[in-house]
Amino acid sequence: MKNTMLMSSLAVAIVLGGVSQGFAGSGKGGHGPHHSFEELDANSDGQISREEMAGHMQKRFEGADTNGDGNLTREELVERIKERKAKKAEKYADHMIEKHDANGDGMLSTEEMSAKHEGRMDKMFAKIDADENGAISAEEFEAMKKHHGKKHGKKHEPESE
DSSP states (O other): OHHHHHHHHHHHHIIIIIIHHHHHOOSSOOOSOOSOHHHHOTTOSSOOOHHHHHHHHHHHHHHHOTTOSSSOOHHHHHHHHHHHHHHHHHHHHHHHHHHHOTTOSSSOOHHHHHHHHHHHHHHHHHHHOTTOSSSOOHHHHHHHHHHHHHHTTOOOOOOOO
């Protein structure tokens, strides 16, 4: 029974942590531990026991089980994923403002954002514009999409309308 509870808790932790991490799209990879060692080491003895891990996972499960029935509905899972995604988005927005807000007004202007991407856009445009005519044709655009898909392990399929 204890082992079943641990395995169930770990499975739920993967769903609640891993899925939301993958969807968050912070640009920093999205893989790896989601909790600090200190968070998991409940008794602060410098080691994480199976019991501490199971307790942590159980606490996360209970936090997602908003109606307290011991089960996670689709709606509860979606809500938990949205919460984690929103927190990650807030951190990323703070990072973007901190990094690119040149005048310190707490907002990003078109000029501040353009300054950051101007050089990269020129390089990207030159790379896609294979015939170097200063414009990107439909063929060049499709070639870029195919190349990008292969680079990221995706199949290129034409979009349907």
